[in-house]
Amino acid sequence: MGDDYVISEIEKHHIQFLLEQNKRADGRILSEFRKIAIETNYVQKAEGSAVVSIGDTQIIAGIKATLGSPFPDTPDSGVITTSAELSPLASPYFESGPPAEDAIELARVTDRAIRESHAIDLSKLCIVPGKLVWILFIDMYVLNDDGNLFDAATLASMAALATTKIPKVKIISEEPLETEILEEELEPLKIDHYTVAVTTYKIGEYNIFDPNLKEDQISDARITFGFDEQDRIVSMQKGKLGIYTPEEVKTQVRECLNVSKSLRKELMKAISK
Amino acid sequence: MAGDGTVQLIDEKGKRVDGRLKDELRPTEIKIGVVKNADGSAEIRMGKNIIIAAVYGPRELHPKHRALPDRALIQCFYRMSTFSVNDRKSPAPSRREKEISMLLSDALTSVVLTDKYPRTTIDIYIQVIQADGGTRCASLTAASVALADAGVPMRGIIAAVASGLANDIVVLDLFDLEDQKGSGDMPLGYCPTLNEISLLQLDGVFTLEQFDECLDLSIEGAKRLYDIQTNTLKQRYADIRAEVAVDEDDEVKEELKEQLNDEVKEELIEQLKEEPKKEEVKEEPKKEEVKEEPKKEEVKEEPKKEEPKKGDE
Amino acid sequence: MSEVKVKNHEIVIPGDLLAEGSLKYGDGVIRRGNLYYSTIVGLFQDRGDYIQVKALKGKYLPRPGDLVIGKVVEVGLTNWIVDVGSPYSAVLSANNATEKRFDPVKDDARRIFNVGDIILTKIISFDRTRDPQIITNERGLGKLRGGRLVEIEAAHIPRVIGKKGTMINMVKRLTRTQIITGQNGRIWVQGKKVEDELKAIDTIKKIELEAHTQGLTDRIREMLSNNQEENEV
Numbered sequence: 001m002g003d004d005y006v007i008s009e010i011e012k013h014h015i016q017f018l019l020e021q022n023k024r025a026d027g028r029i030l031s032e033f034r035k036i037a038i039e040t041n042y043v044q045k046a047e048g049s050a051v052v053s054i055g056d057t058q059i060i061a062g063i064k065a066t067l068g069s070p071f072p073d074t075p076d077s078g079v080i081t082t083s084a085e086l087s088p089l090a091s092p093y094f095e096s097g098p099p100a101e102d103a104i105e106l107a108r109v110t111d112r113a114i115r116e117s118h119a120i121d122l123s124k125l126c127i128v129p130g131k132l133v134w135i136l137f138i139d140m141y142v143l144n145d146d147g148n149l150f151d152a153a154t155l156a157s158m159a160a161l162a163t164t165k166i167p168k169v170k171i172i173s174e175e176p177l178e179t180e181i182l183e184e185e186l187e188p189l190k191i192d193h194y195t196v197a198v199t200t201y202k203i204g205e206y207n208i209f210d211p212n213l214k215e216d217q218i219s220d221a222r223i224t225f226g227f228d229e230q231d232r233i234v235s236m237q238k239g240k241l242g243i244y245t246p247e248e249v250k251t252q253v254r255e256c257l258n259v260s261k262s263l264r265k266e267l268m269k270a271i272s273k
Numbered sequence: 274m275a276g277d278g279t280v281q282l283i284d285e286k287g288k289r290v291d292g293r294l295k296d297e298l299r300p301t302e303i304k305i306g307v308v309k310n311a312d313g314s315a316e317i318r319m320g321k322n323i324i325i326a327a328v329y330g331p332r333e334l335h336p337k338h339r340a341l342p343d344r345a346l347i348q349c350f351y352r353m354s355t356f357s358v359n360d361r362k363s364p365a366p367s368r369r370e371k372e373i374s375m376l377l378s379d380a381l382t383s384v385v386l387t388d389k390y391p392r393t394t395i396d397i398y399i400q401v402i403q404a405d406g407g408t409r410c411a412s413l414t415a416a417s418v419a420l421a422d423a424g425v426p427m428r429g430i431i432a433a434v435a436s437g438l439a440n441d442i443v444v445l446d447l448f449d450l451e452d453q454k455g456s457g458d459m460p461l462g463y464c465p466t467l468n469e470i471s472l473l474q475l476d477g478v479f480t481l482e483q484f485d486e487c488l489d490l491s492i493e494g495a496k497r498l499y500d501i502q503t504n505t506l507k508q509r510y511a512d513i514r515a516e517v518a519v520d521e522d523d524e525v526k527e528e529l530k531e532q533l534n535d536e537v538k539e540e541l542i543e544q545l546k547e548e549p550k551k552e553e554v555k556e557e558p559k560k561e562e563v564k565e566e567p568k569k570e571e572v573k574e575e576p577k578k579e580e581p582k583k584g585d586e
Numbered sequence: 587m588s589e590v591k592v593k594n595h596e597i598v599i600p601g602d603l604l605a606e607g608s609l610k611y612g613d614g615v616i617r618r619g620n621l622y623y624s625t626i627v628g629l630f631q632d633r634g635d636y637i638q639v640k641a642l643k644g645k646y647l648p649r650p651g652d653l654v655i656g657k658v659v660e661v662g663l664t665n666w667i668v669d670v671g672s673p674y675s676a677v678l679s680a681n682n683a684t685e686k687r688f689d690p691v692k693d694d695a696r697r698i699f700n701v702g703d704i705i706l707t708k709i710i711s712f713d714r715t716r717d718p719q720i721i722t723n724e725r726g727l728g729k730l731r732g733g734r735l736v737e738i739e740a741a742h743i744p745r746v747i748g749k750k751g752t753m754i755n756m757v758k759r760l761t762r763t764q765i766i767t768g769q770n771g772r773i774w775v776q777g778k779k780v781e782d783e784l785k786a787i788d789t790i791k792k793i794e795l796e797a798h799t800q801g802l803t804d805r806i807r808e809m810l811s812n813n814q815e816e817n818e819v
Contacts, residue, residue, distance in 0.1 A: 429600055
């Protein structure tokens with residue numbers, strides 16, 4: 001349907017009042033996350049998959065691997081490409097049709113964290129340099145939107161990648177190029193970095209983590225940071241119309257880094273099962 | 274799809290590749306309320322199929338000129354996730370998805386009491402998470418449950434299953450391999466309480482005897498699925514002990530009719546003047562409830578059935 | 587001569603056969619010949635003289651005379667579009683909004699009600715051909731300022747009000763708040779202290795959660811009285 005979500009003044013005041021008390025409508029404090037659940041290997045037909053729930057927000061990420069040609073300027077690298085769909089299945093405020101800005105932003109921010117952190121060594125996806133590489137598709141679908149899609153998206157993508165298994169490729173001949181995919185011989189995708197994204201949201205003068213839908217909608221600005229397991233910052237994106245002072249940014253990156261550790265803990269717990 | 278019959282799909286003992294006998298359904302499970310934002314939703318697992326159906330509506334339709342003046346539009350959108358099949362499916366809507374969306378919309382339109390909500394749309398979104406044959410049928414089965422969960426009034430609930438030919442033997446509920454390599458496939462959507470078939474397709478090569486046998490077997494399978502749908506819906510509310518709430522409900526309606534009198538209105542006026550309300554708590558007038566009267570006139574029987582259905586195969 | 591096929595208060599689903607014969611019937615029932623079927627998932631009610639199925643879930647359907655709490659979602663030149671939580675948006679036209687005459691040349695609709703305002707309104711008409719029309723120019727109706735909002739299923743409003751208003755009056759008294767219940771499931775709460783408002787809201791949510799259980803009124807009274815004692819200590 002794509003109706004705009006109108007939040008009443010009364011509801012806005014309610015949220016702001018609670019923030020002043022370091023509280024939120026569901027009893028959490030400002031820095032608290034809702035319950036996180038990660039289920040991997042959800043879709044057997046996919047090379048990798050994961051469903052992540054943060055509170056009532058739910059996203060599924062699926063990984064498909066296909067053989068293809070590398071990009072001409074990176075002949076020894078495999079390819080990863082990330083997409084996201086905000087289907088009207090997940091919310092009365094999503095519209096049908098090809099991915100709009102929001103979906104594209106979600107995909108690109110998630111992609112940036114994974115790519116820039118070198119979570120996967122793309123050269124390991126190369127089969128015949130210059131001719132044949134694995135192309136990994138990371139496709140995400142939002143199953144229910146209750147705020148904070150960014151953090152859920154990266155968590156789902158990483159959980160899916162970390163449990164992905166790709167078949168071995170046998171090269172029968174190089175000229176002409178003939179290969180055989182050994183469907184039965186699966187190898188786990190090697191993960192070099194366990195990247196996690198944490199988004200901080202600004203409502204007035206308050207900064208919160210993991211907003212629900214209403215909080216997300218009334219937030220003035222947000223910054224999504226990507227961190228690797230060595231506490232390095234690998235990606236950053238500010239969204240929405242509001243602004244941050246330099247001091248605020250420095251404070252927030254440290255707060256987010258702190259939070260990233262517990263998110264990573266959830267990730268590692270889920271993929272080690 | 275029509276295969277060439279060279280793959281052995283069923284052995285001499287009547288066992289199929291996945292261990293089932295010819296008249297066995299795949300293990301099926303339905304969960305309700307899986308999409309919190311939706312007005313109604315259901316997830317079905319049928320063998321390896323994992324499909325989510327989410328219902329939004331009745332709600333307003335944009336653009337308004339597409340709305341029907343005297344009833345609700347039923348719009349079903351069937352989509353397959355890229356990773357739901359072995360070879361990644363392109364995210365762009367395919368012709369197959371559009372056709373299936375239409376078939377599902379038509380089938381559901383035949384049972385929904387659309388004249389109760391003129392000028393609205395009831396949108397059903399189907400997301401195939403994993404596909405393993407018979408997804409249009411499993412989608413229809415899930416969509417019916419999701420509509421019931423949403424409180425959309427219907428004449429009955431539809432269950433759907435595809436039967437077909439495996440090595441020329443009629444089998445129930447084809448899974449992907451049988452669909453691909455078998456020689457015939459007949460998806461069927463059926464409402465047992467109405468004895469109505471609302472979705473029907475066929476491809477392959479069937480003799481008349483095989484045709485009849487397939488149809489009967491599908492109906493039998495649909496009835497079993499219907500039992501699963503019924504149990505799932507009733508289980509959801511099984512813990513309600515109704516007596517107390519129900520009686521109070523009716524009495525309350527009687528009381529409320531009498532409460533909005535002048536004295537009480539005066540108080541409300543005082544309270545709701547332009548200034549912010551700071552006064553102490555006062556009694557609130559209760560809202561008048563329009564009384565519920567048993568319908569004396571006849572409810573119109575069924576929605577129009579004479580319309581030619583689009584997409585007849 | 588009629589025969590009812592289902593036990594009173596049993597859960598039924600669309601298509602279930604309820605009764606046979608010649609009966610009066612209400613919501614959730616459809617008649618075909620001399621057979622009566624359920625059209626929804628709900629509680630079958632055999633009231634002796636008529637049968638109906640009570641929906642356990644479902645959107646609010648406007649009825650003329652209903653008092654509802656709406657949210658303004660759009661402001662036009664001479665009207666407002668108001669979300670009342672039903673499949674149809676309600677329309678509030680300028681001449682139904684204020685006591686004074688509205689002059690589109692001089693008056694600005696946004697000064698009366700703006701997007702995001704919460705208003706107490708009454709439905710004056712609703713039929714199959716038009717969206718529901720609402721008014722705010724009767725005494726008692728209009729913009730609700732301050733306070734807090736809670737939304738529950740419209741079907742549970744009678745339970746929140748209780749027999750002869752017992753439940754809601756008790757909540758108001760014991761939380762020292764003013765509460766306005768809209769038929770559409772929206773409830774507005776205002777008290778002198780914010781804690782009181784929050785307590786009232788939590789209580790209402792609890793009532794909804796346990797709407798179908800026995801002894802709820804007593805449990806709520808006990809819960810509120812205990813808290814009150816604690817606060818006064």
